[in-house]
Amino acid sequence: MEDSHAARRPRHQLKTRQMALLMAIDESRNLHQAALATHMSQPAASKMLKDMEELFGVTFFERLPRGMRPTIYGETLIRHVRMALDNLAQGQSAIAALQAGLSGQVRMGVILTPSMTLVPQAIAATKAEAPRLSIGVEVGTSDVLVDGLKRGRLDFLIARIPAQEEDLNLVYEDLSEETECAVVRLGHPLLAHTALTLQDLGSSVWILSPRGSILRHQFDMLFRRNGLAAPINVIETTAMSVIKALLQQTDFLHLMPLEVARYYAASGELSILPIELPCNMDSYGLIMRSDHVLTPGASLLLGAIRRVHMIEKPGVKNLTA
Incomplete structure (x- = not known):
């Protein structure tokens, strides 16, 4: 044959x-x-x-x-x-x-700005592809989130690596910069001013992140660089529900990422004060552990975040660099 x-x-x-x-x-x-x-x-x-x-x-x-x-x-x-x-x-x-993995659980940590802009779209895209995947989102400051990542409580983050962080197993992938602005309630008296200065804002009551946070340090330095004392009449909280309630019921001011402020301004909940604050935060990005293998579900969510942010060639750098 x-x-x-x-x-x-x-x-x-x-x-x-x-x-x-x-x-x-x-x-x-x-x-x-x-x-x-x-x-x-x-x-x-x-x-x-x-x-x-x-x-x-x-x-x-x-x-x-x-x-x-x-x-x-x-x-x-x-x-x-x-x-x-x-x-x-x-x-x-x-x-x-x-x-x-797709029917399991993913837990991510995220700072405020991407939690309002990038993350919702990425979650929607992920859930459309994996309906049974449970996605947990923890919103907080970078130092708290990084600690959660290192302890294994979180799979990955969208945050900043704190300046004092020395863990060489953290891998950072840059996403975006963050610009801050001042927000108030609708009809706030300061909205009528056409030439606001930092001195005009110094005596106001401010809602700020706790002392020791990166944003609080940048805020205080903003006034000091201009020869002014940092505001002392301050309420410290990062809880957005508390912040919104205080803003809408008082004449307090709040330092907020511009992207988030635009979201609330577009929805008619808050107004942005007509003053440019030279208070830019360091870039934020994806943070993962090099010694931790992501589950398929976590990888799926991570890919959705990259696609939504339109990153074609992510630049990855290790803390050793």
Whole structure:
């Protein structure tokens, strides 16, 4: 049955059932036992083997008085079939792992600005692809979030790496810069001023992040660089529900990321004071641990964040750089 033109024959694709039969015959060297192992009758197994040999134009097994043994063609095909079945098993395992991740839980930490702009769109895209994936979002300051990441409470962050952080296992991927502005309630008296200065704002009551935070330091330095004392009539909180309630019911001021302020201004909840504050925060970005492997679900959410932010070639840098 061997054909000198076999090498020029068109390529044929074996079905999984046919490959299983080949492996079973190779292991048992007996067609009857191979048929039992693959849950088919012996005549059906014999016909399937014959069909494969006719398809390829070669004999895969020698028929012996007491069993079968593979020919050189059979040994070659069996070797490749074994690799193909191993790859298929690995693929099935990978899919099972992926399904487990997509139906599991992801916990991310995020600072305020991306929590209002980037994260909602990324979560919506992720949930559309993986409805059973549970996504937890913790909003806080960078120092608290980084601690949560290092303790394993969070899978990854959108935040800043604190200046004093020395953990070399943290990997940072830059996303965006952040500009701050001052916000007040609708109809606030200061909105009527056309030429506001920092001195005009110094005596107001401010709602600020706690002392020791990066934003609070930048705010205080803003006044000091202009020869003014930092405001002392301050309420310290990062709870947005408290901040909004205080702003809407009083004449207090609040330092807020410009992107977030625009969101509230567009919804008619708050107003942005007509003064430019040279108070820019350091860039924020994705923070992960180099010694932590993300679950498939976490990787899916991370990919959605990158796509929403339209990062085509993310620049990754390690703290050792």
